[in-house]
Amino acid sequence: MKFDSITIKNFRNFEDISIDLTNKNILFGMNDVGKTNFLYALRFIFDKDIRKQNFNDTDYYKKKVDKPIEIIVAIDISDTEDADSQKLRAKLKGAILTDQNTVYIKVKANYDEKEMVGVPVLFWGGDIEELEEMKVHGTFFEIDYVFNVIYIDAYVDLYILFKKNANTLLVNDKEQDKDILESINKTCDDLNSQISGLSGIKTFEEKIAPEYKKFRHDDISVSVKSEIAVKGLYSNIVPYIKQDADDSLYPTSGEGRKKLLVYAIFDLLSKEEEEKKINIFLIEEPENHLHRSMQIALSHILFLDDKYQYLFMTTHSPYVLAEMDHVNLIRIYNEDKIASKSVLYTVPTKFKSQRKMLNRGLVEAIFADRVLLVEGPSENVLFGKVLSEINPFYEADGIYILPVGGFGFMPYYQILDALQIDNIIKTDNDLRKIKGKEEYSVLGFSRLNNYIGEKILPDAPIGESGVEAKRKLYDDNREKLDKIRNEYSLYLSRCSLEEDLDEVIHDQMVSYLPDADGNPIAYLQDAKNNHMVELVEKLTTEDCRCIYEHYNFACLKEVIQ
Incomplete structure (x- = not known):
């Protein structure tokens, strides 16, 4: 499977732009030329969490809501032996013919003046002129069973990310976990009993009932109970970094270490999906908070690790690109209007050893x-x-x-x-x-x-x-x-x-x-x-x-x- 091109019409600062793609794409240009908007165009196709937010009038180019937003991605699936091509072709079924080797995926949104929103409708197929409307189940389109978007923004919060995905990352499926969970439940019951017995709680119970009875003469009493429970097991856990030669725990306060830990967490999350779905990484300015040496180390992972097979990344840093090879360089610039130029860059064979x-x-x-x-x-x-x-x-x-x-x-x-x-x-x-x-x-x-x-x-x-x-x-x-x-x-x-x-x-x-x-x-x-x-x-x-x-x-x- 290979990304071939994207066309964006009437979306944010893109009036009408077409860009050649490959599987690893690097976007660069001055600030405010639309690099983040480009990633969002991809997200409106592949990311259900963004798509379900719908389009606002400000998402339309210069608020031209009389024209629809259209975003079309073309993907080459001619390699019939490729597992990802097979996944995509299997889900398309009748929307693509056997002899068609390019799948077109389109999101289109006409603006509803009454509802003040543009609702995205998805289409796909092997003929750009005759695309089939994609089936939808609740907020899930069929494409959501094929692709998994991993979006890493420049300022991703480690703790929010960890808590949001704690139940996925921390799976208790070992036999000994049953005994531990029973012990935790008993401990919770003991804690709840002790908390409920505190004098402050008892005093409140005694005072609140007479106040209530001033409004209604019911034969009632008020009890305050603690409800610490296993359902909140992961609500307060925080990742710490431990030095190998030191038994003390240190909060991960360094922004550089936090950033690297974020990437490690996303790696784990992507492994959870890679057998069932096709992972697409959308990364914004990964250099933020990273020392030069860490940026070079990250570059090695991004361009040499098979995990990042489908990558779209914005950056302002030459160090993040130190190890790049077989990438599509996309320059977005603004003269009279947003335009772009792209080129496939491969390190010449004779310079492989001097690539960096x-x-x-x-x-x-x-x-x-x-x-x-x-x-x-x-x-x-x-x-x-x-x-x-x-x-x-x-x-x-x-x-x-x-x-x-x-x-x-x-x-x-x-x-x-x-x-x-x-x-x-x-x-x-x-x-x-x-x-x-x-x-x-x-x-x-x-x-x-x-x-x-x-x-x-x-x-x-x-x-x-x-x-x-x-x-x-x-x-x-x-x-x-x-x-x-x-x-x-x-x-x-x-x-x-x-x-x-x-x-x-x-x-x-x-x-x-x-x-x-x-x-x-x-x-x-x-x-x-x-x-x-x-x-x-x-x-x-x-x-x-x-x-x-x-x-x-x-x-x-x-x-x-």
Whole structure:
């Protein structure tokens, strides 16, 4: 079974939106763009507790109650060997034909002006144009016998959750429990007897009867009895955390530990249903109250544990996504109206062992609005300094610098493009000697052609290398390179970072780097990151402005404007 898509019409801040889905879906975007509303759209289909509350007029897009709310989820059940596909197909029965491999589930609600409510009606079937109305038994639709929704909000209360599910979690089905329960009943009877014998109760009984008889002359008396009973057995129990090396009990007051205990409880509850139903996890901002290390640990569970096979999650944290793989990234954004872009993200095979590192760079970027992709840490340090002088709040304005390191640009910019996140690439004008020949391949030019998808720049080998050869190659093709800058946001260095920087602030570099013996380029290239940090610490606002305005570093102007 695989989730395929969802369409939401006239619901809350969604006028009309369609989103591709898979079985693990991550929703992100700025606050108030509708991430929680998206989860509620799913809940109105799959969660009977939400559905029975009906729709209010405020649930209709801009209160347009003259149009119905419609939410349609499409699920692929073509894998006939899959147990969940079998569960769903068996319940559908005649609503889907044998050769139909997609089931459509729709909730529709017309607003009743008289009752001031929109009552959800559910439909399903294998043909979107001819769906069958779903049978309902009381508040249970047929779908409720197939799916079990586990909704975990950002601020779920541990104690309320525990008490609500105590009877499910704490099942007394062992033989010795009978003796214990009998002992508890006897203890309750003793307690009730002792409580009823307290002088305060006796005095009240003596005083209340005469007061009552002032209103009615009945031959009565009033007795006050304690009714502590086994039915309240779990009414006051509270979970505590016990350290293994300490016999003392400590209330679970730490919010981080409470959150992890909440997930552990939901795990137990999901096991109760997994044989009979299909569990769907809807999780809001799980990072709340969790330290970075706990978020990474949670990420491992969410993306590697088979229990979370069907997952819809909102988050603002890159650490929660550290272990993601085979997920659908859904960016919800608001320009003139709510829109979205989604892309299936799978960790490339060659980077599987470095998944966490690759993911960390990517997920930092997907939370931004504009991303500058650079070769490595030296560019990151320098460009971060320059941008912070031009705009100290550039990161708050949604701008992010991402060094690609050993991963290359491809895994990043393809995802960013698919999510319609503006990205600019700054790469070096590399040359590489061809083995056995006195020729050099033009790696920088080939790289740009590859990113563009067509041969715009010449890629024939050249007969020399070095700084002057790179500059000549660049200058001979400058018109094409400028066009590529304007049309594709791809910026090629004239030579490399250090040589391009030397063109701009040579005298300052010589002054700021006394250990360079007058050769700042070689000095910076010798210990790239450390020596670049040494230089950047001494750059003035004027230096940064000079770099920002120079042709060699025009990528900075594009990313910030």
